[in-house]
Amino acid sequence: MSAISASQAKGPRVHSHQSAHQLLSQRDRSRSSQVPAGMPESPGKPAPLPPLRLTRRGKVVLIGIPLVLLAALLLSLAGFFNSPAKASDAPEDLSVTPTVTVTVQPGESLWAIAGTVAPDRDARDVIADIVQLNNLPAGAVLPGQQLYVPTR
Numbered sequence: 001m002s003a004i005s006a007s008q009a010k011g012p013r014v015h016s017h018q019s020a021h022q023l024l025s026q027r028d029r030s031r032s033s034q035v036p037a038g039m040p041e042s043p044g045k046p047a048p049l050p051p052l053r054l055t056r057r058g059k060v061v062l063i064g065i066p067l068v069l070l071a072a073l074l075l076s077l078a079g080f081f082n083s084p085a086k087a088s089d090a091p092e093d094l095s096v097t098p099t100v101t102v103t104v105q106p107g108e109s110l111w112a113i114a115g116t117v118a119p120d121r122d123a124r125d126v127i128a129d130i131v132q133l134n135n136l137p138a139g140a141v142l143p144g145q146q147l148y149v150p151t152r
Contacts, residue, residue: 099133099148106143113141117149126150 054062102113114126126149131139133148141147 097129097133098151100151102147102149104141104143104145104147108141108143110139110141113147113149117151 100117102117104113110127110130111123114121114123114130118126127139129150130136130147133150
């Protein structure tokens with residue numbers, strides 16, 4: 001056998017009486033039978049997506065984190081609505097704290113001012129009232145500073 005006849009024997013057999021159109025249609029049919037399952041046969045349609053599969057960690061992230069955020073929001077709203085930060089139930093119950101204005105002298109402290117203004121009360125309570133009335137960030141005062149001091 002010659003080299004030409006051996007290569008023709010191994011290659012596809014082409015009958016001379018088939019047209020090119022028939023060969024192309026046979027090729028297309030053989031390709032369409034080889035399309036994997038789940039793939040569309042027409043080239044214009046997109047392939048359908050497979051169903052979503054979540055791992056255990058994915059389920060925790062997808063469900064657990066929004067639930068934790070919702071619980072935190074509910075707890076903060078419950079604390080906000082139940083807070084006892086109201087001055088009075090009725091405007092008639094509100095009263096103005098009687099105060100006097102005191103100018104701090106050099107060398108004077110809140111302790112000395114509290115003892116001078118209200119000697120019958122505990123000085124710690126008077127100092128707490130002075131700090132609250134004047135919005136003092138610390139217990140320190142400066143000479144010449146004007147303070148509101150409760151007289152009750």
